[in-house]
Amino acid sequence: xxxxxxxxxxxxxxxxxxxxxxxxxxxxxxxxxxxxxxxxxxxxxxxxxxxxxxxxxxxxxxxxxxxxxxxxxxxxxxxxxxxxxxxxxxxx
Amino acid sequence: xxxxxxxxxxxxxxxxxxxxxxxxxxxxxxxxxxxxxxxxxxxxxxxxxxxxxxxxxxxxxxxxxxxxxxxxxxxxxxxxxxxxxxxxxxxxxxxxxxxxxxxxxxxxxxxxxxxxxxxxxxxxxxxxxxxxxxxxxxxxxxxxxxxxxxxxxxxxxxxxxxxxxxxxxxxxxxxxxxxxxxxxxxxxxxxxxxxxxxxxxxxxxxxxxxxxxxxxxxx
Numbered sequence: 001x002x003x004x005x006x007x008x009x010x011x012x013x014x015x016x017x018x019x020x021x022x023x024x025x026x027x028x029x030x031x032x033x034x035x036x037x038x039x040x041x042x043x044x045x046x047x048x049x050x051x052x053x054x055x056x057x058x059x060x061x062x063x064x065x066x067x068x069x070x071x072x073x074x075x076x077x078x079x080x081x082x083x084x085x086x087x088x089x090x091x092x
Numbered sequence: 093x094x095x096x097x098x099x100x101x102x103x104x105x106x107x108x109x110x111x112x113x114x115x116x117x118x119x120x121x122x123x124x125x126x127x128x129x130x131x132x133x134x135x136x137x138x139x140x141x142x143x144x145x146x147x148x149x150x151x152x153x154x155x156x157x158x159x160x161x162x163x164x165x166x167x168x169x170x171x172x173x174x175x176x177x178x179x180x181x182x183x184x185x186x187x188x189x190x191x192x193x194x195x196x197x198x199x200x201x202x203x204x205x206x207x208x209x210x211x212x213x214x215x216x217x218x219x220x221x222x223x224x225x226x227x228x229x230x231x232x233x234x235x236x237x238x239x240x241x242x243x244x245x246x247x248x249x250x251x252x253x254x255x256x257x258x259x260x261x262x263x264x265x266x267x268x269x270x271x272x273x274x275x276x277x278x279x280x281x282x283x284x285x286x287x288x289x290x291x292x293x294x295x296x297x298x299x300x301x302x303x304x305x306x307x308x309x310x311x
Contacts, residue, residue: 008131033147051132079136081131083307085259089202089250090135 006091011053012078014044014057015071018054061087094227096279096286103161109290110154117147120304138201145194148185155308156183169177185223188232192218202246223278233277240270261303269297 005013017033018025018046031041047063048054053071057064067075085091121143124275128136160180178203195214203210218235257265272292279286 004148008133011131013152028282047132053132056105077130080307081133082126083258083310084127084255085136086250086254087262087303087307088139089123089247089259089262090124090133090139091220 008078008082008085008091010034010040010044011048012075014048015053015067015075018065018067018073019075027063027065030065093250094107094277094280096229097281097283098157098160098286099283101270102283102287102290104158106286106290107154107161109198109294110150110157112258113293113297114147114150116301117143117150120300121147123304123308124145125145130211134206135201135204138197142162142197145190145197148193149190152183152190153187156180174219182245184229188222188228189219192222192232192235195236195243197266199239202243230277237270237273237277240266244270258303258306261299265296265303267300268292269279272296 013032014030014036021029027045030045031038035039035046036044040056043062045054048071049056050069053069053074054065055068121140123145124136124140127133128140159176177204193215196211196218198213200211213271218239222228222231222235244266245258247266251258251259269292274287275289275292277285277287279289
């Protein structure tokens, strides 16, 4: 059985899914690929929007998400963030 | 207020060590705030703020000890001696308040609660005990030691959770900080404890710096 993902890992996974198809991914696809429950997914997406990691794009074909510079920075520096947080006990 | 006994030969070295602690805690605090900016983690912000406060406390202490290591010029007026003494007392108070606020912020971070009222109560209770006590320096070291016992337990649990070397280094570092502060409790009686406290803190901050360097280098 796989180990339970922590908050930083879940955020990384969601951002990575969006990064993979930047600007063209729909909420249902993110939900499917991030492997989260509906409720948890909504919570994380709201937090990521609020904190400026992703932006919502609305068009005729529906809603899509893309990463902001902050989102890209997070995925690039993820390993450092995890190492710093785990060694200094900063997990939430 | 009683003061710590500083051995003659150690005057100047203490300020140098405190300046080193200032730089290390400043680096760790700044890096924690960088992690907060990247991740949006609330705990990184609290951790960063706590280390920056501790850093400011060491800067004040270092400047004070540098100044104290120089003998006053001959023919110095009484007025300037009184002014120097007042400034020194203010610096000691500033160091204690900044350090205590930093430690309380760190302890609050480990509680993982979101309640500013609880933080304010916790901090005001600690500062009130510190500032209203008859022997402020003694109480400062005792209260700091109590907070460090709690923080060290938190880092022990953090290590046992994942058993990572980096978490072990941080736990051992906080243990050294605790032992250092316990030594300072007795520094009003004997100068050896003052020196011992500084050396133990030096080991602690070296370990914290080692961990930071490992994180930055991705080891």
